[in-house]
Structures are given as C-alpha cells and as structure tokens.
Amino acid sequence: MMGRSHALSGWCAGLAVAPLIGLTSVAEVVPFAAATAGYALVPDLDHPGAKASSLLGPITRIVSGAVRTFSGLLYRITKGPRDEDSTGKHRHATHTLAAAVGLGFLAAGAGSSGRWAVLAVALAGLLLAADVLGDWIITIVIGAAVWSVAGAAIPGTTAADAVQAGLAEIGSWIGVAVAVGIFVHCLGDSLTRAGCPWLWPLPIRGETWYEIRLPKLLRFRTGGWVEKAVIAPLLVIGGVLLLPGALSVVQGLLAAIVSTTSVWVAGG
Template identity: 75%
Template sequence: MRGVRRGMMGRSHALSGWCAGLAVAPLVGLTTVAEVVPFAAATAGYALLPDLDHPGASASRLLGPVTRLVSGAVRAFSGVLYNLTKGPRDEEGTGKHRHATHTLVAAVLLGFLAATLGDRGKWAVLAVAVTGLVLAADALGDWIVIAVLAAAGWSVIGAGPADAVQTGLTQIGGWIGAAVAVGMFVHCLGDSLTRSGCPWLWPLPIRGETWYEIRLPKPFRFSTGHWFEHAIIVPILTIAGVLLLPGGIQVVQRLFDATSVWLAGQS
C-alpha cells in the first residue's frame, strides 16, 4: 500500500450509506417510512464501521477506551492477515488501515453475524441497530435520531405500544444483517473513488496482488477532504437522500408545481 491515508470523510460515508439503505430497502421487503428510515439509518452508521481500523475514526472513538481497545485489536488482526495473505507484488507495509475491514468478505461475514443475533434474543439485535444509529448521528447529526424516533412513533400509532415494540424488534431482526453488509460495502466503494483506492476484492489475486486497490481511472480520483468532496459529492448525496425517501420525489414535484403556480401568479 502507498502509506496510510484516510478514506472519504465520515459524513460522505454516512450519507452514501443512508442513500444505499433507502435504495436497498425495497429489495429486502421494506416499503413504508416506518420501515425504511430505521434501515437506512443503520446502513448509514455501518458505512462508518470499516474505519474501526483507524484510531482517529468515529467508530474507534464511539465508546472511548472500549472502542479504542477494539480498534487496536482490529488493526493488529488486519496486520497479521495482510502479512499472511499478501501476494508477491503487494507492497511492504503494516496492513493495518484499509485492509481487513475494507473487503467484501468482511462485509458479508459481519452482515451474516449480525443476522444470526436474532437467535440470541431480539434485544441483541436492537443493540446492533442502536449502535448503527449512534454512529450515524455522530457523522450526520441529531436529525437522523429524530427521524428514526418519528418513524418508530408512527409505528406505535398504528398499533398498541406493546405490539409495536414486539413487531419492531422482529422486523429489525429481519433486516439488520443486510444493513451492516450494505453499509460496509458502500464504504469500500466510496474509498475506491479516492486516490488510495480500496482492496475490497481481497483475496482475489490481481496482477500479483491479493490486496489490489480498486480505484477509478486517474483523472476521476480525488483526495480525501478535497473541495470536490465538499462541493459536489456531499450535496449530491444529500439531495439523493431526500429523493430516495418513500414519496420523496412526489413531494418535491408537488413543491415544484406549487412554486411554478405561485410564480406564474406573480407575473
């Protein structure tokens, strides 16, 4: 690898996870706002999880000494895995950041692990979902917590509180694995847009490297925190995050129509 460089900004990763969650939700059978919003929030949070291999990342700072200890263990494991599996043309390096957690294999395995937590009790599943929400809020702000609570409140209105809690926990158990896997993989795709790339196809050997960095052609790559990320990517993801909400396009269309009628009346 070419030195230790951070991936995209946490906000960009979380927004891309939010958009991916909104897009994938119908594919896993979620269609209403009460179902889609919590799923997308969890996906946004777990789009930050791969950077647990960096001591300064949000995931590593989430619970203070506890997550810092986990981060250190993840980095140590990643370094060992890199040295055991690197190909003849992989560069000498620690293999700690943007390696083990930045792979499709890791996304699938951790997604599967999260999905199996339903066997250990619905509260364990809820803990995974809440962790994703806390991560998302750290990057995007408290609005995402308010959105999830509003969606949960909508569910309570449609059913009794006890029934809503039971049904909600059952639903979370059905999709939490997908949220974790999709979020982590979207993170990898985001890092592939940067100059450093991301070895998410590990352990598939490419040109003598098992940790081959997948990336865009040179003219389309950008550095982390570059103006392009701030001025182009974040606004596009923000707009997409609104339009992908159930009924989002229809609401925007109505606002556009109403504005057009008002402007016509002023002329």
C-alpha cells in the same frame, strides 16, 4: 477521514435498498437507512483517528486496536508477490466485500437470537450515524420507531407485544443494513486516490490486496475540495429525494411553479 461522506452515502444506499427488501413506509425505511448510515462507518475502526474508534472511549479504542492487529496479521499471511510493503492495517481487512458479507451474516444471526441482541445491533448503528451526522437522525428514527410500534399494536395486545413485533421486524433486516453499509464504504474509498482492496482475496496482477479505484483523472483526495464541495452536497440532496414520497412532492412543487409562471406570462 471521509466520515460524513461515508455516513451520507450509507443513508442514501439504505433509502435505495429498502424497497428492494420490502420496506416501503417511512416508519420502515428510516430506521433501516439510519442503521446503514451507521454501519458505513464501521470499516474505519481500523484507524485510531476515526469517529467509530472513539465513539465509546476506551471500549471502542480497544476494539480498534484489535481490528488493526487482526488486519495486519491477515495482510502478512495473505499478501501476494506484488503487494506493497505495508502494515496492512488501515483500508485492508475491514474494507473488503468478505468483511461486509461476514459481518452482515453475524448481525443477521444476532438479529435472530433475541430482542436484546437486535436492539444492541440497531442502537450501535444509530449511535455511529448520530455521532457523525448529528442528533437529528435520532429524532427522526425515534419518531419512525414509535410510528412503527403503534402500527404493530392490534386490539387485545399489550405495548410489550407491539415492541416485540417491532424488534422482530428490525431483526429481519439488520444484517442487510450492516452488509450494505460496509460495502458502500468500500465503494466510496474506491473513488479516492488510495483506492480500496475490496475484492480480496481475489488475486489481480499478482496482488491479493489490489486497490480498486477510478481512472487517475477521476480520483479525488480524501477530505479535499471535491468531497466537500461536490460529493457531500450531492449526497445530501440524494438523501432527501430518496425519502419515501419526497420525489412526488418535489415534482408537485415544480408542476405548481411551472403552472403559476405560465399564468403570469399569459396574464402579462
């Protein structure tokens, strides 16, 4: 399972996409990126050994079983003449662009139906992310949420009004976070040897479940040294540099180092 890499790629994607939908401050960007990181784990609900499948014990195990059953049925119904003889469970129904868009719209619909639905969808993403990346993500999201709610408070309004305003803001982007997270997961699986059929149901070479993947020499094995020693560290670095203002800080530090070095050289 590429759980950590998927969550990190979702975090990076969230940080990159946030400005495109009008989220610019840390208080806005961090919760969005955390939700995207969490929902980048959702496609693996089709595997009983995935973190997402065991998150809430028997509840998520039942959901996982239902997802696998549906995926297998969908595969049998829609498989093309050249699709392989497979159960169609893991890396099928949930690993498609159609699933990303569909679940994104469902989340957006939940986001517009009320504050409790918004909170439930957002918390689900946060719990998924924290289960893989660690509790630090909960701490920074809570900090960002408090900052956001405080910023939404205006004279003459109550704390409840501020919370309602904060949840309304989350509801405006939660569908995008879900869709982006799921699609980033699919792209990540396309880098591996097995590939990912995310263009389903578009028929390619007689297959409706055609695995999109890199050229053979560029593919890596799930859980192998390339993922652990190259992919994951690069995602960690990207996840820091993509934070609002982080790149400017790094550039300032580098400029200060260069300036100090130049002074030392000149003085020597």
